[in-house]
Amino acid sequence: xxxxxxxxxxxxxxxxxxxxxxxxxxxxxxxxxxxxxxxxxxxxxxxxxxxxxxxxxxxxxxxxxxxxxxxxxxxxxxxxxxxxxxxxxxxxxxxxxxxxxxxxxxxxxxxxxxxxxxxxxxxxxxxxxxxxxxxxxxxxxxxxxxxxxxxxxxxxxxxxxxxxxxxxxxx
Numbered sequence: 001x002x003x004x005x006x007x008x009x010x011x012x013x014x015x016x017x018x019x020x021x022x023x024x025x026x027x028x029x030x031x032x033x034x035x036x037x038x039x040x041x042x043x044x045x046x047x048x049x050x051x052x053x054x055x056x057x058x059x060x061x062x063x064x065x066x067x068x069x070x071x072x073x074x075x076x077x078x079x080x081x082x083x084x085x086x087x088x089x090x091x092x093x094x095x096x097x098x099x100x101x102x103x104x105x106x107x108x109x110x111x112x113x114x115x116x117x118x119x120x121x122x123x124x125x126x127x128x129x130x131x132x133x134x135x136x137x138x139x140x141x142x143x144x145x146x147x148x149x150x151x152x153x154x155x156x157x158x159x160x161x162x163x164x165x166x167x168x169x170x171x
Contacts, residue, residue, distance in 0.1 A: 021043075086145075123144045
């Protein structure tokens with residue numbers, strides 16, 4: 001998934017990377033590329049901090065120690081100043097009725113602000129996220145431009161994605 005996602009990032013673009021292990025792997029594949037990466041994910045920072053080709057912008061906020069990232073109103077305020085080409089978004093689930101959801105109240109507003117800051121939304125979600133879990137609506141599938149997932153995703157939910165989203169990639 002990370003390789004396919006990184007291939008969607010043109011050189012000289014501005015990309016927002018959400019929290020999660022997938023976005024850390026995407027960051028790894030962006031090393032050495034002339035891109036701007038904006039993130040609240042400390043694992044992404046660890047991947048890219050020494051890379052002189054990548055312009056790295058860290059969003060501030062309240063440190064979540066159990067999942068090393070920044071959250072809160074400072075993070076949201078910083079995202080309102082951002083204009084990005086695309087966001088690589090994670091989630092805890094894609095509901096069978098077309099909502100992209102998460103189960104962490106502190107992350108939901110950050111994810112929504114990331115979507116608002118970007119021209120294109122790439123949802124990177126493994127098969128386990130179809131339909132997945134979560135009670136907090138992040139966005140609708142209609143707000144997503146590309147879905148990247150792994151084989152084995154629930155066929156009904158994947159069909160819904162194909163109807164609602166411009167592009168679905170199964171790796």
